[in-house]
Amino acid sequence: MKRIFFFFSVLFLSSLIAHAMDTSGWYVYNGYSSEHSFSVNFPTDWKATTIDDEIQGFMPSSKSNPVLTIEEFEGQSFDQVISYYSDESLSLVEVKDELFQTSSEDLIAKKVTFYDINEIKTEKILLKRGSLIIAINKTPESYTETQAAIEETFQFTADWHQYIDLTNNFTFIFPASYTIENYDTSVEIIDPSSEKIVFTVDSYKDTEINDAISSLNGTIQINTEKEDILLHNSLSAIRATYRETISGLYFNKIFIKNGDNTYAFTDLNIEDNHPHANYYDEYLIETLESFEFFDVELDNEYFSFLNFTDVRDNHPNVEAINKLYEDKVINGYDNSIFKPDGEINRAELVKMVVAAIKDPDPDKYNNCFTDVKYQWFAPRICYAKEKGWVEGYDSGKFKPEAKINRVEAVKIILEANLDNGVADEEILEKNSHIDIDKKSWYYKYFSYAENNDLLDKQHVEENHYLPGEKITRKEVAEMIYRIKY
Numbered sequence: 001m002k003r004i005f006f007f008f009s010v011l012f013l014s015s016l017i018a019h020a021m022d023t024s025g026w027y028v029y030n031g032y033s034s035e036h037s038f039s040v041n042f043p044t045d046w047k048a049t050t051i052d053d054e055i056q057g058f059m060p061s062s063k064s065n066p067v068l069t070i071e072e073f074e075g076q077s078f079d080q081v082i083s084y085y086s087d088e089s090l091s092l093v094e095v096k097d098e099l100f101q102t103s104s105e106d107l108i109a110k111k112v113t114f115y116d117i118n119e120i121k122t123e124k125i126l127l128k129r130g131s132l133i134i135a136i137n138k139t140p141e142s143y144t145e146t147q148a149a150i151e152e153t154f155q156f157t158a159d160w161h162q163y164i165d166l167t168n169n170f171t172f173i174f175p176a177s178y179t180i181e182n183y184d185t186s187v188e189i190i191d192p193s194s195e196k197i198v199f200t201v202d203s204y205k206d207t208e209i210n211d212a213i214s215s216l217n218g219t220i221q222i223n224t225e226k227e228d229i230l231l232h233n234s235l236s237a238i239r240a241t242y243r244e245t246i247s248g249l250y251f252n253k254i255f256i257k258n259g260d261n262t263y264a265f266t267d268l269n270i271e272d273n274h275p276h277a278n279y280y281d282e283y284l285i286e287t288l289e290s291f292e293f294f295d296v297e298l299d300n301e302y303f304s305f306l307n308f309t310d311v312r313d314n315h316p317n318v319e320a321i322n323k324l325y326e327d328k329v330i331n332g333y334d335n336s337i338f339k340p341d342g343e344i345n346r347a348e349l350v351k352m353v354v355a356a357i358k359d360p361d362p363d364k365y366n367n368c369f370t371d372v373k374y375q376w377f378a379p380r381i382c383y384a385k386e387k388g389w390v391e392g393y394d395s396g397k398f399k400p401e402a403k404i405n406r407v408e409a410v411k412i413i414l415e416a417n418l419d420n421g422v423a424d425e426e427i428l429e430k431n432s433h434i435d436i437d438k439k440s441w442y443y444k445y446f447s448y449a450e451n452n453d454l455l456d457k458q459h460v461e462e463n464h465y466l467p468g469e470k471i472t473r474k475e476v477a478e479m480i481y482r483i484k485y
Contacts, residue, residue, distance in 0.1 A: 094111075343403045
């Protein structure tokens with residue numbers, strides 16, 4: 001069985017990030033290490049203060065001391081960072097792996113609990129990306145919703161993603177431009193430009209290391225030698241060297257035991273261009289050094305996501321949103337969220353509708369309303385106007401930033417996708433919505449959409465469709481998906 005994930009992949013089973021606080025207008029702090037950069041947002045009524053080259057503090061403008069700090073460690077292991085804090089008047093209580101969900105990515109983190117000399121509990125969240133460890137420091141007793149929202153905005157900004165396998169409990173990072181293919185007993189990283197396999201992790205259930213090593217013997221590969229090694233994270237492993245019988249070239253695999261199972265993954269080249277081109281090696285070093293086992297206890301059922309952290313596999317509109325994203329009909333926001341419950345404006349709606357049909361020439365389609373000149377949305381709005389799908393106001397404006405209600409959106413989507421439009425005599429086959437007016441201008445459009453099961457009606461309560469309320473991004477995506485696919 002195979003699942004193909006692009007950009008980010010995490011297997012199986014946690015609750016969706018709440019996204020309760022709108023952080024889109026917050027200030028952005030950017031941290032720059034020599035290997036991997038990161039960013040975090042903080043409110044406009046807060047301030048940031050540099051404590052030293054590696055520590056950044058954040059606090060409300062009215063306070064003089066940071067209530068949340070972020071500290072950078074380069075070239076150190078988790079154990080070294082924990083030991084560093086333990087030497088500074090803090091008594092270590094517990095180290096626990098946890099799934100750290102941000103607005104852009106899920107990460108495996110270490111939650112480290114200390115008591116200071118006054119018996120006040122302090123927690124540090126340690127996040128690792130390559131050779132960089134970030135420590136987010138907080139005091140639970142004074143922890144607030146704002147601090148939680150700041151944490152949620154944290155993201156590593158370099159072009160890497162973290163792969164998390166919650167079945168076999170291992171993780172590693174890989175370049176964001178590469179893709180992941182998951183099989184029942186293996187994971188492969190693919191370079192889409194060459195379609196070559198760059199890195200592989202194979203799982204051997206209930207198998208000893210030596211048996212796993214020997215299992216590769218056969219007509220293609222012959223095991224020649226092996227040696228004990230110690231990985232960067234102090235994991236004991238065995239490097240096995242193989243000779244491919246057809247080419248006569250040698251290559252390595254690394255084998256490591258975790259519990260009852262053995263895992264094997266790709267090592268660096270030992271002969272030019274075999275089994276992969278040498279230019280992959282710099283990426284393989286990062287991937288190899290990031291490989292970790294973990295032990296996470298999930299409080300809730302966990303669902304993975306393909307493209308957006310707020311549109312996970314259990315989201316009712318996941319199929320529609322992911323398909324439209326794949327076909328470049330819709331986009332998300334910079335921090336990998338889609339905001340499915342966000343209200344959509346007239347420009348965004350038309351962009352989505354037209355993008356599912358055509359990519360208009362911007363040199364031809366522009367300057368069609370007094371407020372639609374050469375902006376990003378101009379080609380699609382002007383194309384839609386030419387086709388008669390949209391109209392402006394008496395003032396000559398289109399009002400692209402204005403929110404649009406449900407039935408206005410339904411009309412535009414239908415007229416753009418139905419060659420012959422909707423007949424005036426369209427009758428609602430079964431009206432279970434008491435707020436749909438048979439004498440209204442939108443009645444025939446609503447009737448057609450309802451009769452053909454095109455509407456997302458998660459918002460419906462007590463038989464009220466709420467036709468005049470603002471439509472959401474997920475409703476638009478669902479309707480376009482149902483009518484197009």
